[in-house]
Amino acid sequence: MxxxxxxxxxxxxxxxxxxxxxxxxxxxxxxxxxxxxxxxxxxxxxxxxxxxxxxxxxxWGWCRQQNRDARELPMATRSIDLWQRFGAETGEDTGFRRCGLLYLSNDDTELAGWVRWRDFAKTAGVTTHML
Structure with a gap:
């Protein structure tokens, strides 16, 4: 809600x-x-x-990290930190909830792209899992 x-x-x-x-x-x-x-x-x-x-x-308030362009990722990562700090600083419930993001695919080319992004994400400190 x-x-x-x-x-x-x-x-x-x-x-x-x-x-x-x-x-x-x-x-x-x-x-x-x-x-x-x-x-x-x-x-x-x-x-x-x-x-x-x-x-x-x-x-999206720049919170989404998954599938971000490498140039945008540092801003997205910083945004998550700022959202969490803001709530702590003000004592307000902003409604921000850190949760996951799921992409589905059954296309081999698209899956290969996700593998490349996952490998990049690891170097940027972003937790990404492929099932």
């Missing part, structure tokens, strides 16, 4: 000053604003619609 979205009431009035302005209240925008504020910056977050309810339905 998905966690219900909490409606966040804000003023329609924009702040007169800000050290940083983050446009977009999706997962990336929210975390950018959070970490900038933790560094002591005055942050204005601007979202055209509902916070956490617009583009977030179309991304």
């Amino acid at each position: 998905r966690a219900p979205l909490q409606k966040i009431e804000t003023s329609g009035e924009l702040p007169q000053t800000a050290d940083a302005v983050v446009i977009g209240g999706g997962i990336v925008g929210i975390f950018a604003a959070y970490y900038l504020a933790r560094r002591g910056l005055k942050v204005a977050l601007v979202e055209k619609g509902r916070v956490g309810a617009e583009q977030s339905s179309r991304n």
